[in-house]
Amino acid sequence: MRAKSNLIRIKGIAPLAVVLAFGAVYFNLSYEQHLKKWLEQKATLAYGAAVDIDKLNVDLLNGQAHLQKIQITNPSSPLKNLFEIDKISLHFSVKELLKKKLVIHSVNVSGITSGSLRVNSGVIDDMLEESEEHPVLWQKTDTGVFANLRNQVKQGPLKYLSQITTGAYTLTKMPNLKKSLNSLKYLETLNQSFEKTHRDWTSKVSLLPTPTQLNAWQGDVATWGENPREIASTIDNEKRKHLAIQLREKYETITNELASAQKELTHIKNQMDGINQFLAEDIETLKKELNLPTQANDDLSFSLFGIHAISFLEKLSYWSDTFRHHGTVTFSTPQLEIVRTTNSKQIEYHFLNKKTEPSFYIGEVKLISGSDASNGLVGEFKNFTLFPHFYNYVSQASVRGNITGSNWEGIKLEVQLASENELPLEKVSFSVDSFPLEDFVIRSTSDFDIKISSGTAKLGIEAVFKGPRLDVTGIFETMGTKFSVKSQFSPFEELLDSLTRSRTILITKATAQGEKNSLQLTIESDFGKQLAKNIHETFIKQLAQIDDTLKTHVLDSLFPLRQTINEKIQDAENISLAQMRSTLNELESMMIYTKKYDPQAAKFKHRYSQAEKNHQTL
Amino acid sequence: MFAIRLLYRFIALFQTHANHHGISLGICAGMALGLSPQNSLHFWLLIALCFLIRLNLAATLISWGMFWLVAMLGKPAFFVVGDFLLNKKSLISLWNWLYELPFFPYTNFYVPNILGQMFFAAVIFFPLHIFSLKAARYLEPAVYHWWRTTKLYTLYRGYKPYAR
Numbered sequence: 001m002r003a004k005s006n007l008i009r010i011k012g013i014a015p016l017a018v019v020l021a022f023g024a025v026y027f028n029l030s031y032e033q034h035l036k037k038w039l040e041q042k043a044t045l046a047y048g049a050a051v052d053i054d055k056l057n058v059d060l061l062n063g064q065a066h067l068q069k070i071q072i073t074n075p076s077s078p079l080k081n082l083f084e085i086d087k088i089s090l091h092f093s094v095k096e097l098l099k100k101k102l103v104i105h106s107v108n109v110s111g112i113t114s115g116s117l118r119v120n121s122g123v124i125d126d127m128l129e130e131s132e133e134h135p136v137l138w139q140k141t142d143t144g145v146f147a148n149l150r151n152q153v154k155q156g157p158l159k160y161l162s163q164i165t166t167g168a169y170t171l172t173k174m175p176n177l178k179k180s181l182n183s184l185k186y187l188e189t190l191n192q193s194f195e196k197t198h199r200d201w202t203s204k205v206s207l208l209p210t211p212t213q214l215n216a217w218q219g220d221v222a223t224w225g226e227n228p229r230e231i232a233s234t235i236d237n238e239k240r241k242h243l244a245i246q247l248r249e250k251y252e253t254i255t256n257e258l259a260s261a262q263k264e265l266t267h268i269k270n271q272m273d274g275i276n277q278f279l280a281e282d283i284e285t286l287k288k289e290l291n292l293p294t295q296a297n298d299d300l301s302f303s304l305f306g307i308h309a310i311s312f313l314e315k316l317s318y319w320s321d322t323f324r325h326h327g328t329v330t331f332s333t334p335q336l337e338i339v340r341t342t343n344s345k346q347i348e349y350h351f352l353n354k355k356t357e358p359s360f361y362i363g364e365v366k367l368i369s370g371s372d373a374s375n376g377l378v379g380e381f382k383n384f385t386l387f388p389h390f391y392n393y394v395s396q397a398s399v400r401g402n403i404t405g406s407n408w409e410g411i412k413l414e415v416q417l418a419s420e421n422e423l424p425l426e427k428v429s430f431s432v433d434s435f436p437l438e439d440f441v442i443r444s445t446s447d448f449d450i451k452i453s454s455g456t457a458k459l460g461i462e463a464v465f466k467g468p469r470l471d472v473t474g475i476f477e478t479m480g481t482k483f484s485v486k487s488q489f490s491p492f493e494e495l496l497d498s499l500t501r502s503r504t505i506l507i508t509k510a511t512a513q514g515e516k517n518s519l520q521l522t523i524e525s526d527f528g529k530q531l532a533k534n535i536h537e538t539f540i541k542q543l544a545q546i547d548d549t550l551k552t553h554v555l556d557s558l559f560p561l562r563q564t565i566n567e568k569i570q571d572a573e574n575i576s577l578a579q580m581r582s583t584l585n586e587l588e589s590m591m592i593y594t595k596k597y598d599p600q601a602a603k604f605k606h607r608y609s610q611a612e613k614n615h616q617t618l
Numbered sequence: 619m620f621a622i623r624l625l626y627r628f629i630a631l632f633q634t635h636a637n638h639h640g641i642s643l644g645i646c647a648g649m650a651l652g653l654s655p656q657n658s659l660h661f662w663l664l665i666a667l668c669f670l671i672r673l674n675l676a677a678t679l680i681s682w683g684m685f686w687l688v689a690m691l692g693k694p695a696f697f698v699v700g701d702f703l704l705n706k707k708s709l710i711s712l713w714n715w716l717y718e719l720p721f722f723p724y725t726n727f728y729v730p731n732i733l734g735q736m737f738f739a740a741v742i743f744f745p746l747h748i749f750s751l752k753a754a755r756y757l758e759p760a761v762y763h764w765w766r767t768t769k770l771y772t773l774y775r776g777y778k779p780y781a782r
Contacts, residue, residue, distance in 0.1 A: 007671055007672055008670060008671065008672070009669065009670055009671060009672045012669040012670050013670065015669065016666055016669050016670060020666075095720075098720040098721060099717075099718060099719070099720055099721075099723055100723035100724055101723075330705060331705070331707070331710060336710070336714060338704075338705075338710065346729055346731075347697075347701075347729070347730060348726075348728050348729045348730075349704050349713075349728045349729075349730070350717075350728065351710075351713055351714045351717040351718075351728070353714060353717075353718065356718055
């Protein structure tokens with residue numbers, strides 16, 4: 001007993017208690033803030049664009065948490081939210097949390113809206129650097145099935161549409177694309193040709209009389225008044241005649257050069273205006289280089305619809321794969337299993353026990369779009385866990401409701417993720433109580449087709465994925481007649497084909513083909529046609545916006561060279577041509593006195609004046 | 619004045635229990651701290667214990683730094699040991715029991731290299747205690763003499779009156 005009392009530092013108990021008390025108070029007051037920040041950071045990093053939570057309340061004693069106003073940025077359009085969720089309420093097990101297990105009994109997600117505007121941009125600065133090392137959710141894909149399709153979409157038009165319209169993408173790509181700009185090449189050629197012209201003018205500067213020469217001539221001419229032609233000697237008059245002819249010839253040469261220079265300048269100015277035609281060509285070239293759509297060749301329905309469909313399938317496939325193959329089993333009995341998992345940081349072991357709860361489990365998630373469940377769609381997810389194969393959980397996802405604004409009623413979509421003999425087994429069932437038909441054709445391999453111009457129908461289909469194969473069975477009912485649908489096909493190849501070739505047809509028409517071509521259904525709907533029309537209109541608007549943005553970027557790229565050429569033109573006008581004009585004026589003022597010695601001088605003055613008049617007119 | 623007194627008392631803590639037993643326990647506690655990752659529960663329990671048990675904190679600090687380095691350098695070896703233990707069939711029921719205990723999973727014992735470090739710390743605790751007890755007896759006069767010649771000690775002596 002004595003040894004024990006000696007071992008404990010009695011004086012240390014009080015300070016430790018104080019520190020613990022302070023810690024507890026601080027934790028109680030601020031852990032929600034810290035947890036909120038931590039959640040935002042983790043979600044943002046995993047997702048690849050900003051995820052913001054307005055408020056987080058956690059009641060640890062009762063195992064409840066409430067998150068309010070959650071904004072999930074659209075990575076392709078950072079000023080908009082992909083989703084905004086009004087409220088998420090969680091009910092979790094405190095007992096399991098003490099064992100470092102997250103067992104969530106229920107999650108209620110309400111007030112889901114999409115496409116709302118953000119106050120701040122949702123771009124994260126180091127997103128690209130991060131994404132190279134650890135691909136974010138937005139870029140995560142499975143490795144095989146969608147590889148070709150994904151590459152096509154990556155090359156595809158809409159990938160960079162939002163960045164193009166905001167200018168972010170073009171600015172980074174522009175330096176590489178500058179080389180292919182025809183307008184830039186044109187300006188460079190123009191600049192070179194102007195340089196050559198300017199060099200020619202410079203070489204002809206020797207034609208201009210030097211200031212000394214001019215002064216000497218002016219001095220000579222000034223003395224002529226004191227000694228008029230009548231009283232001057234014959235030798236003097238000969239000299240004067242010689243000077244008069246020399247001045248007239250100089251005048252003639254400079255006038256011709258000035259006219260030629262003015263013509264060159266006018267030509268260059270006209271050529272500068274000719275750049276507009278190259279601008280239009282460059283915009284088309286850039287669109288091609290950036291893989292942007294063109295009205296003539298592309299159908300945006302592929303981009304708008306296909307990219308989202310593929311993105312969704314990729315993520316579903318990725319998560320389905322992760323969900324099933326989470327770690328390696330190192331030990332297994334019917335009651336106990338040890339799984340070795342590897343995450344980005346470390347390797348760890350999980351001890352799975354049938355009698356206890358999994359380390360991560362979500363019992364039920366309920367999603368309600370809009371303000372209440374009666375209006376719009378309701379989604380439900382059940383039984384999500386990290387090791388479903390061991391706990392025999394069958395995960396389910398279902399969506400039901402009505403599409404407001406259309407006549408589609410009683411829609412129900414259910415997805416089940418299970419396994420059979422350790423092979424993935426996904427079941428999808430889809431049913432609609434009532435939907436409109438227009439120009440509906442039932443084609444049969446027998447002698448007749450059935451065409452329904454207007455009516456309603458009911459559909460119920462169940463599809464089972466068995467590896468790469470899809471088995472479809474179901475019932476289609478219209479006008480009091482029931483048709484059974486049975487089909488077997490490889491959906492991925494066919495989907496790829498549909499998305500790359502059929503494009504709009506995928507929206508406006510739905511086609512189902514029965515086994516051995518015994519039955520073919522083709523459905524066209526007003527809803528699909530209207531959707532396609534809206535997509536086309538959006539496409540045209542966005543194309544115009546892209547053209548404007550690209551034009552601005554091209555003009556920005558040309559600005560330094562245009563500025564240089566304009567400065568050179570100004571210099572030519574203000575220095576070289578002005579020098580010629582000034583010399584001509586000087587010569588002209590002398591020729592007033594010398595013209596009596598050379599009668600031809602008058603007509604050259606006329607030429608100079610005519611050239612000036614022409615220049616001013618131009 | 620209060621802050622200076624508090625600081626003094628904190629520094630004084632490191633001077634206390636400078637007997638051979640206190641120094642030896644301090645080295646062992648530092649070893650356990652150095653081999654425990656900071657995001658684990660037992661690390662913070664050990665910190666609290668260091669202030670509750672009569673041991674020399676200066677020795678703890680020095681030992682902590684040294685064994686932290688050992689933990690860093692010996693990571694692959696600790697991983698092999700931990701992986702072996704986690705896969706040992708005779709121990710599976712123990713791990714399973716610990717996995718389902720409240721609080722214990724927060725020690726992250728199911729991560730191989732952390733378990734390896736914990737195992738190593740447990741194995742060498744008593745041998746290290748005996749070794750450091752003998753080493754303290756042998757080295758204590760020289761270290762004590764060196765500590766008295768340091769500027770930090772002079773500074774500490776200078777502030778001593780304020781601590782009353």
